Amino acid sequence: MSFHIEKIAELARLHLKPEEKTKLEKDLGAILSYVEQLKGLDTTGVETTSHVLNLENVYRPDEVVVSTVRDKALKQAPQSEASFFKVPKTVDKES
Amino acid sequence: MSEYFSLTLKEAQKAAREDSAGVLASVRNRAAALNPKINAFVRFDAAKAVSQSGAQGLLLSGIPIAIKDNICIDGWETTCASKILKGHIPPYDAAAVEKIKQAGGVIFAQANMDEFAFGSSSETSAHGPVRNPWDLERVPGGSSGGSAAAVAADMAFAALGSDTGGSIRQPAAFCGVVGLKPTYGLVSRYGLIAFGSSFDQIGPITKTVEDTALMMNILAGHDARDSTSAKMTVPDYTGALQKDMRGLKIGLPKEFFIEGLDPEIEKSVRDAAEIYRKLGAEIRTVSLPHTPHSVAVYYIVAVAEASSNLGRYDGVRYGARMPGKDLKELYFNTRSEGFGAEAKRRILLGTFVLSAGYYDAYYRQGQKVRTLIRDDFQKAFKEVDLILGPTTPTPAFKIGEKTADPIAMYLSDIFTIPANLAGVPALSVPCGFAGGKLPIGLQLMGRPFEETTLLRAGYALEQELQLFKQKPILS
Numbered sequence: 052m053s054f055h056i057e058k059i060a061e062l063a064r065l066h067l068k069p070e071e072k073t074k075l076e077k078d079l080g081a082i083l084s085y086v087e088q089l090k091g092l093d094t095t096g097v098e099t100t101s102h103v104l105n106l107e108n109v110y111r112p113d114e115v116v117v118s119t120v121r122d123k124a125l126k127q128a129p130q131s132e133a134s135f136f137k138v139p140k141t142v143d144k145e146s
Numbered sequence: 147m148s149e150y151f152s153l154t155l156k157e158a159q160k161a162a163r164e165d166s167a168g169v170l171a172s173v174r175n176r177a178a179a180l181n182p183k184i185n186a187f188v189r190f191d192a193a194k195a196v197s198q199s200g201a202q203g204l205l206l207s208g209i210p211i212a213i214k215d216n217i218c219i220d221g222w223e224t225t226c227a228s229k230i231l232k233g234h235i236p237p238y239d240a241a242a243v244e245k246i247k248q249a250g251g252v253i254f255a256q257a258n259m260d261e262f263a264f265g266s267s268s269e270t271s272a273h274g275p276v277r278n279p280w281d282l283e284r285v286p287g288g289s290s291g292g293s294a295a296a297v298a299a300d301m302a303f304a305a306l307g308s309d310t311g312g313s314i315r316q317p318a319a320f321c322g323v324v325g326l327k328p329t330y331g332l333v334s335r336y337g338l339i340a341f342g343s344s345f346d347q348i349g350p351i352t353k354t355v356e357d358t359a360l361m362m363n364i365l366a367g368h369d370a371r372d373s374t375s376a377k378m379t380v381p382d383y384t385g386a387l388q389k390d391m392r393g394l395k396i397g398l399p400k401e402f403f404i405e406g407l408d409p410e411i412e413k414s415v416r417d418a419a420e421i422y423r424k425l426g427a428e429i430r431t432v433s434l435p436h437t438p439h440s441v442a443v444y445y446i447v448a449v450a451e452a453s454s455n456l457g458r459y460d461g462v463r464y465g466a467r468m469p470g471k472d473l474k475e476l477y478f479n480t481r482s483e484g485f486g487a488e489a490k491r492r493i494l495l496g497t498f499v500l501s502a503g504y505y506d507a508y509y510r511q512g513q514k515v516r517t518l519i520r521d522d523f524q525k526a527f528k529e530v531d532l533i534l535g536p537t538t539p540t541p542a543f544k545i546g547e548k549t550a551d552p553i554a555m556y557l558s559d560i561f562t563i564p565a566n567l568a569g570v571p572a573l574s575v576p577c578g579f580a581g582g583k584l585p586i587g588l589q590l591m592g593r594p595f596e597e598t599t600l601l602r603a604g605y606a607l608e609q610e611l612q613l614f615k616q617k618p619i620l621s
Binding site for chain 2: 060074079085
């Protein structure tokens with residue numbers, strides 16, 4: 052197995068300090084070697100587990116209900132305006 | 147007269163009917179005196195607690211309860227003991243919290259834990275480590291270490307924990323208290339901050355098995371807001387408690403009595419099996435042949451789910467935000483600054499096993515082996531009603547002992563992870579002391595939704611051993 056810590060960190064939206072990178076690279080290497088044991092197991096024809104008790108999908112009627120959660124949640128957000136979360140500009144205007 | 151705080155939940159019900167102010171004051175003072183030593187609570191506010199209590203004559207009227215810091219309480223900062231969720235105030239109650247409030251319970255404290263429940267020792271908390279009440283130099287287990295330590299130290303009559311790979315049972319064992327991981331789907335996960343969604347369950351940590359049954363009468367039941375919540379009729383768990391074990395078949399899995407298991411723990415668990423035999427149960431040896439791979443499966447599948455669940459912490463909607471020149475930099479800054487070392491380790495590992503080119507080899511294979519482990523349980527439960535083994539391979543270890551070696555830490559959950567992989571219920575009950583002073587727990591696992599059988603067996607042992615009467619010495 053091989054992995055590029057920088058690439059994974061980029062995917063996970065994490066900047067790693069040099070000392071963090073060394074330690075995490077070592078830890079991940081050790082954990083991935085440990086889980087190698089699964090490769091030897093014969094799982095031909097075995098289904099994957101998606102729900103432990105094979106629960107069927109659950110549907111509910113699509114009904115409009117009153118909720119106050121939005122306003123309370125927005126009030127606690129790092130930055131909000133009207134009924135929106137506010138973030139720095141993501142798209143530059145065409146010049 | 148003994149102080150109210152030392153009562154069991156069952157005893158406190160009566161005491162609170164007669165003197166609810168006295169009961170609350172006793173626990174509050176106890177918590178205030180001991181928290182600086184044990185660090186079981188990240189926040190506790192007796193003034194808020196007083197304002198909640200009111201309704202009389204309910205199951206938990208006037209009873210102070212602690213809630214793990216990953217279970218949302220409306221209007222109370224809830225952070226999963228992390229830095230990244232600092233300032234996060236949930237706009238609603240978790241279903242379990244709602245139920246405790248409806249039963250008259252006094253929610254007064256939020257229990258310390260490993261950050262995002264990532265850990266087996268409660269050392270990864272952004273609020274500093276929790277200490278084991280039986281030995282302050284040792285860990286209380288994790289991730290619900292604050293919940294277990296609080297109950298063991300009489301700082302709460304009961305606490306809620308959550309269990310993804312053993313996070314209720316392992317700390318319950320280390321702290322000499324009772325912890326139940328219910329069947330997946332029995333207790334609503336609505337308002338539980340997600341770690342591994344196909345594993346997570348909320349459950350109680352209490353002083354006795356009878357108290358666990360009392361709590362389950364309150365917590366169990368269908369909730370439409372959790373799509374994995376099971377539709378079923380909830381039995382009366384307290385009604386199931388009895389000492390007679392006749393007719394029960396109990397299996398000892400040979401894979402759980404292995405090299406590395408502490409000899410005192412092995413003896414204690416085998417002695418308990420002998421007690422069950424005397425009480426009328428039939429004891430057999432069973433095999434769960436794929437369970438030795440449980441830790442490997444768990445550290446693929448659970449971290450994959452965790453990395454996905456933690457994708458939402460990006461500084462946009464809740465908790466802390468570290469500014470950046472654009473949105474992408476804001477994400478990076480918030481996450482790099484906000485997550486602790488173990489969270490980063492699991493996010494990276496989960497991201498890797500889910501990434502293109504590796505998904506089949508790791509995640510898919512992990513989910514297949516998970517099926518094999520579930521099949522092992524199904525087969526075993528055709529032969530026996532309960533599976534009995536140790537909860538942990540060793541008693542509580544020293545603070546700092548395993549922090550440098552993630553695999554050594556992960557292996558402390560080797561006996562608890564299988565129940566999460568299979569979704570079956572599992573109960574940890576105190577069964578002795580190692581070296582005369584560190585609690586030992588045994589684990590009973592049952593068929594899905596047969597908590598009544600688990601509790602019956604847990605109760606029978608507890609009545610024989612009476613270990614709940616022994617308390618840590620805390621001046």
